[in-house]
């Protein structure tokens with residue numbers, strides 16, 4: 048008998064569902080909108096209704112369905128309690144309690160960034176590794192740490208919150224979403240490189256393609272870099288150096304086999320990998336030098352893969 052697992056990625060805009068075989072093959076993928084009104088109180092019932100539909104459509108029951116895993120954008124403890132998921136409108140939610148009297152199935156929950164890392168370690172770019180750190184370079188910087196195949200979620204569910212490492216010695220004039228102003232994500236996220244660019248162009252007089260661009264994005268900066276735009280190269284250089292220093296610090300603590308870079312900035316591909324690698328080797332502890340640095344492979348599906356893997 049074939050066995051299955053359902054992986055759910057709860058996001059602020061949509062809830063993604065993936066039905067997987069135990070070998071990691073994606074059988075079916077579907078999405079429903081996230082209703083965050085009234086403190087997000089409809090989210091779990093909407094998810095439950097959709098789970099029943101998937102189970103009916105694919106003839107699933109407590110014998111052939113091994114369980115349901117869920118990634119949530121907030122701190123999760125004991126793989127069930129969610130403590131503040133701002134994007135969902137949630138304060139404190141016990142997910143296992145909600146499902147326990149409805150479904151006779153294993154239900155496990157983890158933070159969404161941790162779950163994405165687990166997905167990459169299961170069938171993604173890091174599938175040959177046991178210990179990895181996934182770094183998602185988007186609006187902020189998300190992190191997921193897998194050590195010996197297990198998620199490191201910590202006492203408060205904030206293990207892997209690498210975006211808020213106080214990397215900077217001097218405080219920035221801008222404040223991070225967390226309220227501090229020395230955070231790694233303030234210089235290593237997509238927003239971070241955009242701000243580095245704005246500051247650079249304000250403080251320096253030199254000509255640059257970027258001066259013609261209205262709202263500068265990370266992609267604009269890397270495109271200008273590849274055209275040998277001197278300002279763009281200096282801006283990107285500051286960014287690569289910050290990112291690499293963060294990775295070197297994480298490596299000294301975790302000693303992973305690989306870093307997996309995801310999120311919008313990772314679309315820069317080899318340009319990002321080559322330049323970060325150069326700085327990384329300069330900053331890292333000698334024993335961490337041969338770590339692999341790779342671009343994530345599963346994209347937005349990493350969450351549903353990792354969520355399913357939780358229960359397998």
Ligand SMILES: [Zn+2]
Nearest residue numbers: 211223225230
């Ligand atoms: Zn912060």
